[in-house]
Amino acid sequence: MLPLLRRGRCCVCAGCGSFLSSNSNNSTHLGPNYACLFLVTHSRSDAAFCRFLLIPMSAVPPVVIRTLTTAPWSLPPAPLTLPAKAAALTLCVQSPAGTWSPRSLCVCAEAWATHDLLHEPDISPQQPAFTYAAPAQTQVAPSLPPPLNLLTRPSLPPPISSVFTGPPSSAATASTNANRQEAIVRHFGPQPRKYCPPQPYPGNTSLASPPFEVLIALWPNVLRGSSHQPPGAFPIDCVYTSDQFSDMLKTLMDHGLVFVASLSGTGDALIIPEITTQLATHLAQHGLVLPPAPGNTQSVEENAVTAWTRLPWIALSAVRRRDVWTWSQHPNVNANNFNRKMIRDLNNKYSNPLEDHAGKLLLMLGPRFGHVQGRLPESWSLDALGNATQFDSLHACFGQRLLHGLEHSGVHYDEIDCHPGLCPDPPASRNLRRPREKTPIATVASSSRVTLSIVMSLFDSEVLSVSDDEEVPSITSSAASSSDSIIFADGPAIVRWQRQVAESVSPISDSEQVLIDGANVTVMAQYIIDVLTFLRIKSLGNTSTRFPTPHGIHNPRTAMTLLSFVQREYRRSYHIGNTVSGRSVGRGLERSVWRKTVELVVQQSPFWQLSPAEPEYHTFLLSPITSGSAERSLALYVHWHGQILSLYLYYYGQGLAVGLWPILALVLGRDSMLLGERFLAAVSPDVAQHLQPWFALCATDPIPTNLLDPPSIIPNMRTRREHDDWTVKFLERKLLGCTTSPWNHADYSALSYGFELPLYPLTVASGSRLIDFFARSSPFETACFIAGMFHRRIESLTTFLWHLRFQEHVATAPVQPILLRDLFALRFKRYLAGCGHPQWLLDHGLIDDNEMQHGLTTPFLRPHLLLLAALEAPLLPVDDDWDITFTVSSDLLSTTNTEPNPMQLHTCTGSVDVRINSRLLELMMQSPKDGIDTEFDIWAHTQLHNADLTYNKL
Known part of the structure; x- marks a missing residue:
């Protein structure tokens, strides 16, 4: 954090x-x-x-x-x-x-x-x-x-x-x-101001003015003994009442952390070298030592106090506004530059709350970078809060809370009281009473009373003691969006967009349709890649190249042009099937082929790499820019990568193996890096939290751009355009992983050209492009529309269960099929409401510890596995009428199977066949216990985790 x-x-x-x-x-x-x-x-x-x-x-x-x-x-x-x-x-x-x-x-x-x-x-x-x-x-x-x-x-x-x-x-x-x-x-050029480096302190300078005393206060950056650790950091931005401020200073004095330094040098003499000897004497008198260097367990000797002059100290003075005191940094920040003249000027401006030292300037010295020599504990850091919480740091009594840890016989705080009006109110207590657990039986109870009367005799009474108005348990809190104000495109909006594109697509004849019959999804996906690669090679004028004989493809038709392949009408009249077990067209199979195509592209081509912002997705890897024919050949080869990405988004309206940010970069260009923290927090909360410090640095914050200017005196000299240039350069490294600017790169131009897919024949002058349909009124609206395709995720278990259909298959069995159907639905819905992987898989070595821990933190892991196994898609379909149908049949009369029958998942039609034998019925009859996975849960999870997919089997 x-x-x-x-x-x-x-x-x-x-x-x-x-x-x-x-x-x-x-x-x-x-x-x-x-x-x-x-x-x-x-x-x-x-x-x-x-x-x-x-x-x-x-x-x-x-x-x-x-x-x-x-x-x-x-x-x-x-x-x-x-x-x-x-x-x-x-x-x-x-x-x-x-x-x-x-x-x-x-x-x-x-x-x-x-x-x-x-x-x-x-x-x-x-x-x-x-x-x-x-x-x-x-x-x-x-x-x-x-x-x-x-x-x-x-x-x-x-x-x-x-x-x-x-x-x-x-x-x-x-x-x-x-x-x-x-x-x-x-x-x-001429400098607007002149920086004068500090002059060295003359060792043998005669006294030009009478001595001047300064009250030096040291925040616990020295140790009493060698074992005590300071309690916390310096509360630089806290406020105090007069009494609290005086108590804090008196506590420091009781611990020997305040002493009077006599300055006897000239007006230009630096104060830090002058008080070195006085500091050494003071430390020796009070038994205080400087911290040892890292790796050295012995205390630092007194003569090592000369290292004081080499340390970057900041100076702060007490500022009083009415009855509130604060510590204020001086404009030049660094106390090493302070001379006697500056001290006299500060004495006329700042106050001293101590009556005994009213004529002396109170100067607080603190380590600028949180260390004295080497690395010290975090509690010594001025800029960090140590072990204190954010809430505690806002208290006006934070200084007393930190000093509470210093041991002293005369000072002891039983409990430090907060100051009304200055300390924040404690967080309001919330009613943390956990609501009663709900079971999936509630949904079925409201729809099937007759079935429940039969099933109740098979369950314990505690399982069915659920009211009708209760919903199915959900873990939406862990998957809630970090920004509710961002509205992504929903399924109906994406469907309308697809229809608009379909109306602009030029229809093709039957002779231009493509029929691909393959042995499996991987073979058909690889065939699509081979066809596109071959067409690219032919477009370069290489007539000697012959199309390789595909393996696993039945009756391929390769006599087609690239234009006829990429210009598809919305209803997709071409067929992708499997001639081994019949031929049919379904969203599951087609989607799995295209998704596998994208996966093979990003896995086989060195042009893609894992995204630094989203490790589960890929982003483009820009190649070294070449010249001549080599650059043209590479650009043409990359061009069809962009076409596959655009076609997948057009066909299915879902995210793909390539992440959201590369797609936004291809569609919006450089403006995709200027969407702001609000959009980034909605689509990538982890990345937004990681980049929060950068977004907080606006164009008016000083950022060093010159070695001659210390940050404390740098004015704002950046325009909004310069600030945006810095933002783009920074985010393109974090979000895209680009070491060089991609916007004028040949590879990026070729990918972006792939999104300019013509929707009319090239001979028609009025033809439009696919990328034109992505455009909205503003880049932010376009980004929200595309982000909606990548956020088709499960947000509520209750909503997900609405799309599950359970039906019975006519079979001869001693038990009514409707009873088996409802019993299986109850148990399976209870399994989906569970969290993570069952412990049984880890105990038997089916998963490792990392996968087990990842499953516990992944929201809706089990519904996600069902979606991936039944529809071959990690995201929800865009059409709201999608469903997964479970067909339950009885196999109780069979005596050969001693183990439960496996599920048969048909991704082509989104259906699942379940044959219940006597062993699976025993698993379903076992009484479930809260928080414990039953044997049925283990069986169901193994079916989805290692799904044996059956494609195109009717």
Whole structure:
């Protein structure tokens, strides 16, 4: 689950266009040329700050690459300790002024969108960008290398000096700044504002003004001892009353987390280096230590406090509005840039709620990226909420709740009371009384009283104690749509569309009809593919190619043109049958042949791949663009793929093995990526939740597009068109899996041309195209219409049972056939109301654990298996008069069969033959128990799970 945008953290990889969410601080995703660390930090409800770290793979040592691919990692500004099997490695990013800060590694929009820079930075071998050393060696501050030459490539602007400044030579600094400013003007034009990097703190500066005291408050980012863990994250966006705010500060003071720092430097002196010694003394006096580095169980020594100056700290001040206090971030966000002059200016603006320190500025320091050195627990993160829930984080007393975990003899909270008016009301208690379970007998009870009077003698009284007005149990809650406002096309609307297309189809003569007689569905589907492939080869002028002799096809007629094959009238006067057991035409068989054709196309052709957004479907895989005849040959070969997709949608109005998003991309083009979160949440709730952070970044949110601009001062410089371009580039990676833009690709054009199926002979000038009938008043309406074809799913068990018909077959038996019919209907409906696979299949090795768990989370699994076995279609038919007929006959007089007879499913007519012998009658007579699958349920499930389909058998 992704955290909330206003206080959460998510990582995104531009290579595959996916958000990565985990409990770790950062996430990685290795691209083809770069190891990308994309960190999107959201710290306020009204702003979003994105930081993208791009590491050239050519500059990373191989041993580090192996570590990155096998272990989670993060990249703080300080040296990072990476866990490894043999020894930990330290990964440092060098810059002219020391260590690069995350803001200096923000990549430009082009690198973010393409996952590949046109030109890599010019890094000489003598000055590597990455150094590594074993941790067993003594860590010595690296000598400052000469400035890196990053101005020779026009692709990336030069990085700014780090906020963690060292003592570089004045000549080198002046030369670097001059070259940098010249490169900025040359590549980006005159800058609207000038960014002045912070000046290094002079070590031996004489006092130019009297000392100035600042009250420094530290949120529990230091540990008392080595075993205690902080209780939670910093509540940056919480509100407090005056009493609550004072209590929180006093609690921090009682724990030694507030001290007075004396600033004695000049107006330009940075405060963080100046309070380093005072911090070390304060920590020693109160028994506080900095956290150990990852992999090191010993405490950090006092002299290691000098690492304080290298850490990215943010500064916050207390803001009072009437009787409500909040913490406010300063405009430049980073406390490492704070000097004495800034402190004096802030003291005149912000208040101090502590009466004992009324003349001192209260400054709260917090870790900017949630870590001090290496990775720390999630509870230390400023931008994450740790283990706290979303509801708790909205309380004004959230700060006291977090401090409640700190042990102190003088402070103890039995129970923290909420503040009326500021804390949200608790969720209203709901009546969780579970309604009484309903059985499928209710539906039959209201329609057949005479039959029930006979059947009641065969059942326990508890089974039939159901009122007439109760419905069949349903699990629609787990399959409910995430957006009720989206209205998809229903079955009648799709049928009307099919009729409109049929009226525009040019009728064909009997001589142009195609008759395919095959041994089975797979053979006939493969034959259709062979015919289309042969016609494509002939259209290229290859007259020497001969049509191969099909296997399993009886009396094939191949003397036809492509036009006569694809231009079918709506009533489909051609026949697909099986000469072995007779010939007939039915929706089940024809649909199964065409569905199998699509499945074979996407499985056999390298042009298709599994969809990254919907793993159960396929999407197109764009091939490298060639030139000349090879490109034309490939485009013509792909063209008939689009024709098969369009014909399937036209004939049956259902989704197919190819997912919804490729179809929308072929029909709507680039506009399909701009339908918005509302549509995506309705068709793909999981994907919408995964992409929620991106949709929350509107065109007015600041996103870094220049290495010279820290995210805190970047204004909005994007137009709506630029924002839409970013959205299209991002979603085409996530939804289609395209590494390059598909809209001008030859393969995409050929597929899209397949949807432009002419409905009139080519000689008629006024002929229309099939794609014209998909068009609606707006792209959103067109998308909802096509999405309706893919959402012909079971939404209610009660509605599904209305389409089941049970009839008896005349047979000589000691029991009336109507009794067997109703008894079987009762038991079979009860089986369909069950959830998932029976445990018996897992115990006997028929399914594995993954399939068992998937079945428990799949809504209407058993009705779906029946639909697939009886009609050879995973989705519901578009015509509302569809049905599945069970013909029940008696075989009780037979003494040869000791096991239940198998079902015979006829997909051609949508019928099922059930012969009840003495053993199956025994299974039906067993009294069912709530929540337990009976032997009849196991038998019925095995019939559908491993269905022996009988095609075209009357």
